[in-house]
Amino acid sequence: MTVSDGKPAQKYTHMPESKPAQSPLRQQRRLEKYPHALARYAGQAVAYAAFVVLLAFFATAPAYSPVDPEAAMIKLSFIHVGQRKVECRKMSPEEIALLPPNMRLTLDCPRERLPVLVELELDGKLLLRRELVASGLSHDRASSIYQKFVVPPGRHVVTARLRDSARTEGFDYTRSTDVVLKPRQNFVVDFRAEAGGFSFH
Amino acid sequence: MLKQIRQAGPWLLSRIEKIFSVAFTPAWNPFYHLGALTIFFFWVVVVSGVYVFLFFETSVTHAYESVEWLTHTQWYLGGVMRSLHRYASDAAVVTIGVHMAKEFINGRNRGARWFSWFTGIPLLWLVFPLGITGYWLVWDQLAQYVAIATSELLDVLPIFSDPMARNFLTNESVSDRFFTLMAFLHLIGLPVFLLFAIWLHLLRISRPTVNPPLGLMIGSLSALTVLSLLWPALSQAPANFSQEATGIGFDWFYLLAYLLLDFGSPALMWLVLVGSSTLLCLLPWLPPRRRSPAAVVSLPNCNGCGRCVADCPYNAVSLAPRTDGLAYANEAVVNAELCTACGICAGACPTSTPLRRKSELVPGIDLPGLPIRALRDWTLAAAVQPGGEPGARVLVYGCASGVNLAALRNSSVAVVELQCVAQLPPAFIDFVISRRHADGVFLLGCRQNDCHFRLGVQWTDERLAGKRDPYLRARVPRERIATYWGGQVTRAEIEGEINAFRVRLHALGPYQPVPATPAADEVAP
Numbered sequence: 105m106t107v108s109d110g111k112p113a114q115k116y117t118h119m120p121e122s123k124p125a126q127s128p129l130r131q132q133r134r135l136e137k138y139p140h141a142l143a144r145y146a147g148q149a150v151a152y153a154a155f156v157v158l159l160a161f162f163a164t165a166p167a168y169s170p171v172d173p174e175a176a177m178i179k180l181s182f183i184h185v186g187q188r189k190v191e192c193r194k195m196s197p198e199e200i201a202l203l204p205p206n207m208r209l210t211l212d213c214p215r216e217r218l219p220v221l222v223e224l225e226l227d228g229k230l231l232l233r234r235e236l237v238a239s240g241l242s243h244d245r246a247s248s249i250y251q252k253f254v255v256p257p258g259r260h261v262v263t264a265r266l267r268d269s270a271r272t273e274g275f276d277y278t279r280s281t282d283v284v285l286k287p288r289q290n291f292v293v294d295f296r297a298e299a300g301g302f303s304f305h
Numbered sequence: 306m307l308k309q310i311r312q313a314g315p316w317l318l319s320r321i322e323k324i325f326s327v328a329f330t331p332a333w334n335p336f337y338h339l340g341a342l343t344i345f346f347f348w349v350v351v352v353s354g355v356y357v358f359l360f361f362e363t364s365v366t367h368a369y370e371s372v373e374w375l376t377h378t379q380w381y382l383g384g385v386m387r388s389l390h391r392y393a394s395d396a397a398v399v400t401i402g403v404h405m406a407k408e409f410i411n412g413r414n415r416g417a418r419w420f421s422w423f424t425g426i427p428l429l430w431l432v433f434p435l436g437i438t439g440y441w442l443v444w445d446q447l448a449q450y451v452a453i454a455t456s457e458l459l460d461v462l463p464i465f466s467d468p469m470a471r472n473f474l475t476n477e478s479v480s481d482r483f484f485t486l487m488a489f490l491h492l493i494g495l496p497v498f499l500l501f502a503i504w505l506h507l508l509r510i511s512r513p514t515v516n517p518p519l520g521l522m523i524g525s526l527s528a529l530t531v532l533s534l535l536w537p538a539l540s541q542a543p544a545n546f547s548q549e550a551t552g553i554g555f556d557w558f559y560l561l562a563y564l565l566l567d568f569g570s571p572a573l574m575w576l577v578l579v580g581s582s583t584l585l586c587l588l589p590w591l592p593p594r595r596r597s598p599a600a601v602v603s604l605p606n607c608n609g610c611g612r613c614v615a616d617c618p619y620n621a622v623s624l625a626p627r628t629d630g631l632a633y634a635n636e637a638v639v640n641a642e643l644c645t646a647c648g649i650c651a652g653a654c655p656t657s658t659p660l661r662r663k664s665e666l667v668p669g670i671d672l673p674g675l676p677i678r679a680l681r682d683w684t685l686a687a688a689v690q691p692g693g694e695p696g697a698r699v700l701v702y703g704c705a706s707g708v709n710l711a712a713l714r715n716s717s718v719a720v721v722e723l724q725c726v727a728q729l730p731p732a733f734i735d736f737v738i739s740r741r742h743a744d745g746v747f748l749l750g751c752r753q754n755d756c757h758f759r760l761g762v763q764w765t766d767e768r769l770a771g772k773r774d775p776y777l778r779a780r781v782p783r784e785r786i787a788t789y790w791g792g793q794v795t796r797a798e799i800e801g802e803i804n805a806f807r808v809r810l811h812a813l814g815p816y817q818p819v820p821a822t823p824a825a826d827e828v829a830p
Contacts, residue, residue: 138330147328151335152528159395159529160536164554170450170567173551181474183467239466250460250468288548292474305475305547 176257176285178226181250182295186218186238186268215244218270224293225263226255257287264293264302277301314410319752319793326752329521331790337754338517339404342525344503345517346400349393349526351496353386354439358492361442363484368444369543376539388533391556394436396529398558401432409588411706413757416596417509417619417645419589424506426585431499436559438491442484447553449473449544454563461571476546509643511620512760597724598673599644602637604628606656607669609635612774613650616727618759619643622650622670637670647758648672648728655775658732659684675724684733687719688742696744696815697807700737702729703749706757710749712796718803719743726750727761731768731777738785739818745785745810747803752792762790784813 138144171177192213200208217238224232236247263280277295279302285291292305322336329335335342360383362371375383405425408414414422440451456470472478507513516522541554565574600613600622613622614637621643624635637650650670651657657668659681666678687700694717701720703710710720723729726748734746748765756762767773769786777786787806791799 139327144328144330148333148524151325151328152524155396155399156392156528156532159392159399159558160532162557163391163395163538164556166555167552168555169551169553170454170563171549171551177549179474181468181471183471245466248467248471250457250470288551290547290549294474 171254171288174257174287175254176287176289176291178224178231178253178255178262178285178291178293179251180222180224180232180253180264180293181248182293183246183248184220184266184268184295184297185246186220187270188213189216189218189243189270190214215242217244217247218268220247221267221275222249223263223265223275224251224253225261225265226253227261228263255285257285257289259284262291262293262304264295266295266302268297279304315412316793318407318410322752322755322792323794331753331755333518333520333524334752334754335400335517335521335525336403336407337752338514338521339400339407341514341517342521343397343400343404344515345522345525346393346397347499347503349529350390350397353390353393354492356386357383357390358488361488363442363488364481365444365479365484368442368484369540372443372540376537380537384537385530385533388536388538389529390439391538392529392532394439395556395558396525397432398436401429405585411757414589415594416589417621417643420509421506422589423586424502424508426582428499428502428506430582431495431502433559433562435491435495435499436556438487438495440556440559441487442491443540444484444544446541446544446550447555449546450550450553451560451563452544454566458566458571458574461575473546476544479546509620510759511618597646599641599646600639600648600650600670600672602639602670603667604631604636606667607633607637607654609633609637610655610669611635611637612653612655613637613670616649616653616760616764616773618647618649618761619645621645639670645758646672646674646724647761648675648724649758649761649764651677652725652728652730653764653775654730657730657775659730659736660732672724672728675728677730680721680723680729680733681736683721684737684742687721688737692716694807694811696813697811698743699745699747699803699807699810700743701747701749701803702726702733704728704751704757704761706751707749707792708794708796708799713799713803717807725756725758725761727756727758727764727768729765731775734769734786735778735781738781738816741816744813744816745787745806747806748786748788749799750788750790750792753790755792782813782816785810785816 139147192211194210195212199212200210203209219238220236222232222234222236223230231253232251234249234251236249237243238247239245259282261280261282263278265275266277267275269276277297281304283291283304294303294305295301296303318336322334325336326334331337357372357375360371360375360379362368372387376387377384408422437451437455441448441455453470453473456468456473459465460468460470472480472483507515517525544550562574562578565577608631609624609627611624614624621640623638623640625638627633627636629636639650651668651672654668654670657666657671657677659666659677666681668677671677684700688698697717699718701710701713701718702723703713703720704723704726706725710722714720729748737743737746750762750765751757753762753766764773765788768775769777769783769788771777771779787802787809789799789802791802
């Protein structure tokens with residue numbers, strides 16, 4: 105190394121040399137009595153082999169089934185904006201005049217949306233009934249759901265119902281289908297109001 | 306009892322490491338290069354990944370086909386590269402896990418070393434997503450599972466207004482844009498952050514080892530290549546969202562945590578991941594312990610030579626312009642936050658010599674908890690044990706991280722404990738032998754390449770071999786010095802080595818000093 109003032113570090117070489125130092129590694133090897141190189145390489149090969157077998161095995165095995173391979177799956181998922189909680193109201197000329205000129209509209213439309221009520225039935229048995237609150241801080245955005253149901257394969261009647269209005273009884277959209285589900289089949293219940301309501305895939 | 310349990314971990318680990326040292330020698334022992342091996346695997350992943358990407362098509366309809374073509378048609382290179390990409394990624398997870406376990410068991414995550422441990426935890430949060438996005442790109446059954454499961458996991462966070470999992474309801478709902486996003490994350494976004502995180506992880510370490518020994522690199526790469534040829538990584542059936550993925554060839558190294566999702570819930574998985582990461586982050590302070598006081602500089606004795614700066618394994622010492630008016634350009638400055646109190650700086654200081662007679666023994670830099678003056682006092686006290694076998698009296702200097710040194714004491718063996726073996730200035734060996742305080746000096750430290758304070762064993766070896774300042778004087782007979790870098794060895798093992806050394810000393814006969822002038826015997830402070 106070089107010292108900070110730029111001069112080389114002092115070496116104490118003014119005394120007569122004694123017996124040359126044995127290299128530390130050689131001394132260590134002698135002390136620990138390492139096996140012959142071939143034996144060591146064989147040992148390394150065993151270690152590498154064990155390591156790669158571990159990698160190869162757990163990279164793919166044991167096989168994993170997140171769901172029962174003999175079962176079918178129904179997924180209910182949609183994004184839908186409920187109707188307005190309060191209907192738009194036509195503002196009076198006086199009310200409009202109070203607004204800044206660049207924000208003058210004829211209709212006052214509160215942003216908040218109604219929650220969406222959804223029901224899913226399988227063979228007449230209720231799987232799900234949930235009220236989906238509209239997202240957004242002011243609850244002015246869409247309601248959404250993503251829900252999975254593991255069901256036995258075979259013939260089923262799937263019925264989906266949805267209410268997005270202020271009505272207190274009944275539903276705005278209902279659709280039912282008779283389906284034969286195979287093991288592992290993924291049956292999707294989606295909803296698009298613009299396409300007429302529920303769709304089954 | 307608690308102490309015994311705490312000591313059982315390091316002891317067991319050292320037994321395993323010792324087995325590997327027999328085959329690999331300490332120089333190539335993979336347990337001593339776990340961090341560097343991980344970085345090496347990362348580079349293997351990068352190179353193989355770049356090659357695979359040259360043939361990869363980032364589209365829903367062609368991603369699977371392009372990977373299949375590479376795997377089967379160009380199996381001799383593309384297939385091997387793909388397999389190397391996967392297996393090196395898995396190997397990195399193994400080395401990361403063992404690296405963390407080893408550092409924790411040996412208590413090397415505490416004190417000033419908290420930073421490296423702490424910054425290692427975000428690395429985990431980059432490595433796993435990197436692997437998971439890679440599986441996503443293959444677009445097979447595993448990708449299908451990973452896509453849905455990861456989406457469900459992310460959907461519980463209040464960051465997406467619409468369920469992300471809706472993108473994977475049907476085959477028609479997946480778009481090519483999604484592949485572009487995944488490719489960006491996997492190929493550029495996450496690797497760049499990972500490189501930055503690795504840099505941060507090593508920031509407070511002096512001379513970090515970022516490459517393992519060549520032999521270990523060749524061995525590891527060869528083993529992975531042979532594995533890639535014999536057991537190539539293959540795709541599973543193509544993704545098909547009209548059916549649930551079952552019987553998946555699961556990568557347990559990367560996806561183990563997904564069991565929490567399937568058998569618990571996304572919220573449980575987040576709870577466990579965030580909770581365990583927080584706990585890992587706090588481990589350096591659990592339970593709280595008092596830190597050893599940091600090294601201090603004695604300006605009247607410091608000439609700013611910089612040897613302590615060069616030897617500090619944690620960049621805790623630096624040089625700054627002189628502040629006391631003495632005629633030296635610089636002075637040493639200790640950053641107490643970075644100091645692990647290993648004492649290596651004191652061992653490097655040329656003023657740390659017990660041969661000094663004309664002034665009080667206060668070196669330019671020293672440990673308040675175990676000063677050089679105390680080392681000399683203990684050395685002198687240890688050397689006056691009565692009843693020792695003439696010609697075979699041994700003074701053992703050992704580091705506190707190894708065996709129970711007190712148990713080695715007998716009438717012919719005296720013991721002085723150091724923080725690190727490199728805390729011992731070479732002048733002490735000269736002092737002990739030339740003043741006949743003992744017939745030989747036995748240095749006992751951690752295993753080579755596995756020093757508790759990283760570089761202590763290496764610096765000691767180089768000082769004794771005359772390759773590093775401060776050198777051991779040439780006049781000191783090397784045959785009266787033995788080093789044993791055994792780490793956590795048993796008392797019987799170390800006693801066997803000391804006894805063998807004593808036999809050699811006995812055969813040498815009494816020490817015959819080389820004629821020396823008084824001036825040569827003194828080292829000016």
